Amino acid sequence: MKKRINNLPIGIFDSGVGGLTVVKEILKKLPNENIIYFGDTARVPYGPKSSDTIRHFALQDTAFLISKKVKLIVVACNSVSSNAMPVLKRHYKLPIIDVLKPNAEYAAYSTKNNVIGIIGTHATIESGAYEKYINRINPLSKVIKIPTPLLVPIAEEGWANHQIAHDILKIYLAPLIRKGIDTLILGCTHYPLFEKSLKNIAGKNIKIINSARYTAKTVKDILINENILNNDKKKGDIRFYLSDIPRNFKYVAKQFLKMPVSNVKKINIEKY
Numbered sequence: 633m634k635k636r637i638n639n640l641p642i643g644i645f646d647s648g649v650g651g652l653t654v655v656k657e658i659l660k661k662l663p664n665e666n667i668i669y670f671g672d673t674a675r676v677p678y679g680p681k682s683s684d685t686i687r688h689f690a691l692q693d694t695a696f697l698i699s700k701k702v703k704l705i706v707v708a709c710n711s712v713s714s715n716a717m718p719v720l721k722r723h724y725k726l727p728i729i730d731v732l733k734p735n736a737e738y739a740a741y742s743t744k745n746n747v748i749g750i751i752g753t754h755a756t757i758e759s760g761a762y763e764k765y766i767n768r769i770n771p772l773s774k775v776i777k778i779p780t781p782l783l784v785p786i787a788e789e790g791w792a793n794h795q796i797a798h799d800i801l802k803i804y805l806a807p808l809i810r811k812g813i814d815t816l817i818l819g820c821t822h823y824p825l826f827e828k829s830l831k832n833i834a835g836k837n838i839k840i841i842n843s844a845r846y847t848a849k850t851v852k853d854i855l856i857n858e859n860i861l862n863n864d865k866k867k868g869d870i871r872f873y874l875s876d877i878p879r880n881f882k883y884v885a886k887q888f889l890k891m892p893v894s895n896v897k898k899i900n901i902e903k904y
Contacts, residue, residue, distance in 0.1 A: 654843075657847070751808075872896040
């Protein structure tokens with residue numbers, strides 16, 4: 633029975649293709665694991681939507697992955713992580729990992745001057761979830777947050793390395809830098825695509841917390857602790873499911889993963 637569970641895939645979902653940054657980091661740490669990825673590209677972005685709608689979408693996304701018999705689910709969406717985790721954990725018993733806690737914990741322990749900046753979608757920023765976790769670990773911390781809603785559509789269009797993206801990032805980061813942050817949380821899984829520009833703008837004295845990287849570490853730790861690592865020696869496979877297939881999906885996905893993407897299927901998420 634344990635061997636069968638070990639060989640089951642990891643399920644990962646996001647509102648769009650941003651969660652592919654998490655896939656990329658998990659592939660680095662766990663190359664033998666099989667992965668099923670769902671991107672809700674028909675309904676992206678989740679950030680501007682109400683908490684009720686985000687919870688409804690999250691339940692559907694999770695139900696789809698459960699139907700694929702996954703052993704663990706990664707919620708690779710900060711809007712869901714900050715608005716829907718309690719309802720997901722009430723409905724399902726398998727391990728469900730969000731991207732919020734690993735980032736919050738690392739930031740709380742990493743800051744030297746206790747001034748932490750967060751950029752994210754409106755839903756993530758307005759939820760207050762990040763400061764809740766950070767202040768629980770480090771009560772002395774001061775959290776400064778701003779919504780950065782233009783970044784998701786720029787990433788989804790494949791423009792993360794465009795000058796337009798750099799200019800917008802400069803405007804977004806200016807108030808955080810003025811207020812003296814020494815740590816910056818990328819509160820959206822799309823944002824690691826902008827990491828190079830963010831580092832150039834923020835400078836060497838501001839530590840960038842990459843949501844995908846620390847989530848992947850948490851996934852590995854849980855698989856080890858639960859004794860459900862895939863024991864096969866061969867490289868794992870990835871299957872992609874989308875609620876819509878954008879015209880530029882393969883180009884954008886290749887930018888996220890740094891590898892060609894195949895095995896993509898469209899599904900009707902409203903059935904779940």
